[in-house]
Amino acid sequence: MKIIVPIKQVPETSQVKINEETGTVIRDGVENIINPLDLYAIELAIQLRENHGGTITVITMGPPKAEEALREAIAMGADEAILLSGKEFAGSDTWATAYSLAAIIKKIKAYDLIITGERATDGDTGQVGPGIASFLNIPLSTYTRKIESVNKQYITVQRLIEEGTERLKIPLPALLTVVKEISYPRLPTLRGKQRARTIGIPVYNSIDIGIPGNKLGLKGSPTRVVKIYRPQVVRKGTILKVKDERTLSEAIDRLISFLEKRKIISF
């Protein structure tokens, strides 16, 4: 089974700071990580390979340093990696990103399955996975929580939806976006880390994969960011401090009467 896992390198969300004057994101000194949900996609790919054989190729689009994320995926157990990189990709929205990733997948690989995380923690859109499936015209399952069975022709999956779960039988090749329930990501192994240090990772630009410049990056993106700003949080309430047993008891009594007054509880 040939599996492709498109991943994304993202800033560690909790460390992101905003320049209040310009409203831009300060990325200096912020640690970059593999998008956490992509780890679940990589883990699922490894489990499928363990049970059914095959190879795993991780791909990403990003600046040269995004190679670190690919090496981490190799350390976890992926077989090979490809980096799509070049200035022409800068400023891509989800449409242009899906277009570029679909183009490289089309160009270089025969595959049975593409697995992605349900969304990335920075953009938080969840649009690139479904977009790739649409560009490649292959079946899609989003919010995939479980693989029930796989054979050469079909994969049967469970999807997490609002009311519960649903089961889909999908012909291969197909694309799955996965949620956390799918697996528990393993840590890199020592052997994996050694491979990750030495493996060659090919870097392609748009000319290498023969895609037109007008569909890439900012130029190819249908959407434009007009403005970014820091959200203002507004709500001022009663805050009580517990210092000893008396203030503890008082705080709880006041909480209970607050809940009663707002008709949240009644006795």
Added chain:
Amino acid sequence: MKEEEIWTISEVTESQQIKNISYELLAWGSPLAKELGVPLSAVVFGNNLSEEELRELIYRGADRVYKISHKYLFPFIVENHSNILDFLIKKFQPQIVIAGATTQGRTLMPHLSVKLGTGLTADCTDLKIEKDTGLLLQIRPAIGGNIMATIKTPERKPQMATVRPKSKKMLLRDENKKGRIISIEIDDALFDRKVIHMGFQKNEKEEIDFSTADIIVSGGRGLKRKENLTLIRELAKQLEAAVGASREVVDRGWISYPHQVGLSGKTVNPKAYLAIGISGAIQHLAGIKTSETIIAINNDPLADIFKIADFGIVGDLFEIVPLLKKKLEEKRKTNEI
């Protein structure tokens, strides 16, 4: 035919009733349609849709209802819905298409926007019309809710967005509101029959669903250990509340993903949200902001959760929660006597 309508993509339940998100979408679209002076439409896919249900969409704000009824249109299969919408949008040329940021909307819309070659903004918290251009301004949180971004699709049509469920109140029902139901026949060639739906499995009954719970009690990292989640479960039981959790708690495997509250879990707006041991990452705050009342218990007085709390207690949750439970029990007993 080109009237530059605003379209909303309705959703239906298994019994072919219109889901509330459909009415909320009309509440989103209504001010935009008024400002632009164009009709507001609801597009409904289903199997055996009743006129009575569809008329509800008119009473809740739709000028036109496009009814697309076919045995292959329920349950939702993204490829079918996307093919048909692609066809209809090219034919009717709406200028704006809005769907819910539900599992259906967030699957369908990106798939569709690729086919249409147009832009899509996910999970918007506000939509406005730009004065000079008449373009749709789509406002959404990004980078874990650390920033808000205003986005537009300047050159392509339609302009597409998904909006959060339950973030807008439905319009008042008006039985005098006039509108048309337009039935559309679909060519069988538009159905992609590759994916086979094998059935649903509903959530277990004892699990209280976020979308119906009045109270949600949520636990965060401050609980320190998986076992301590019992405190949250017991308090929730006492208050007849649903159990929620921060992303971190879910990431550590203390509770399953459907309980996760926040931008990458569920966005909630209960009558009361009790955040216990949750520091309040902006991502979490963004997911609870629309709750009527927010109560926070945390030992860090500087925790961001207190900035949006209506009532907060700074202190040790391991002291506060057990005593709160005890006092609630005592009060209940006293009142029973």
